[in-house]
Amino acid sequence: MTRALGFAALGTLFTFSMTTLGAATVFLLGQSARTRGQEPMLGFAGGVMTAASVWSLLLPAIAQSAGGRLPAWLPAAAGLVLGAAFLAGLDALLPRLRRQSGDALRRRNMLLFTAITLHNVPEGMAVGLAFALAADGEGLAGAAALALGIGVQNFPEGAAISLPLRQMGESRLSAFLGGTLSGAVEPLFGVLVVLAAAGMHALMPWLLSFAAGAMLYVVVEELVPQSNTRGGVCGFLGGFLVMMILDVALG
Secondary structure, three states, rough: HHHHHHHHHHHHHHHHHHHHHHHHHHHHOOOHHHHHOHHHHHHHHHHHHHHHHHHHHHHHHHHHHOOOOOOOOOHHHHHHHHHHHHHHHHHHOOOHHHHOOOHHHHHHHHHHHHHHHHHHHHHHHHHHHHHHHHHHHHOOOHHHHHHHHHHHHHHHHHHHHHHHHOOOOOOOHHHHHHHHHHOOOHHHHHHHHHHHHHHHHHHHHHHHHHHHHHHHHHHHHHHHHOOOHHHHHHHHHHHHHHHHHHHHOOO
């Protein structure tokens, strides 16, 4: 068990470090870009989250449900609805934050951070399980390939949080910490899933699609309306293409 936990921690720390590197791109953003770059950065975040919802979450959820007792589409559909409902409930708990523009920005930041953090939970669990199973030396190459693929995908996800936060007026350090903390759940849940591995495989399709619903809620509710310009559309398409290529090439 100790060896399995160590391997799980090692694999998920790598994916977490890639999120941190992505968040660090905020330090490259010039002060003059804060106002003119808001729509493209919000659009980029929306594109990354939309592509990740499809290729990293919903399609794997459907694939993992195939051959089970329930129709393959049911866990994905139900989880998506539950995830969107969860974010809608969280949004409803913050009614006062709608009234003032500064507080509205903090509200948007919270929803964005929550959605991508939820997305990182099942990814951390997948990497943790893969490395725990490879602790005896078998399947280590496959576990390493999975960690590499998710780690590379985490880079634009870290940027998808930190860059919009910076554009919304947060300091570079605060924006960096927001992007970094969104990935901190990966090592945590990567280790926890090893301790409770017996019941987690059946829950993975639900967790994946739950995270997808949460992310899509934020994209439609917050990011797309705020990036409704030509630059925002270009940012969305760029983020979508980057994430789609990474998911398909490394998936």
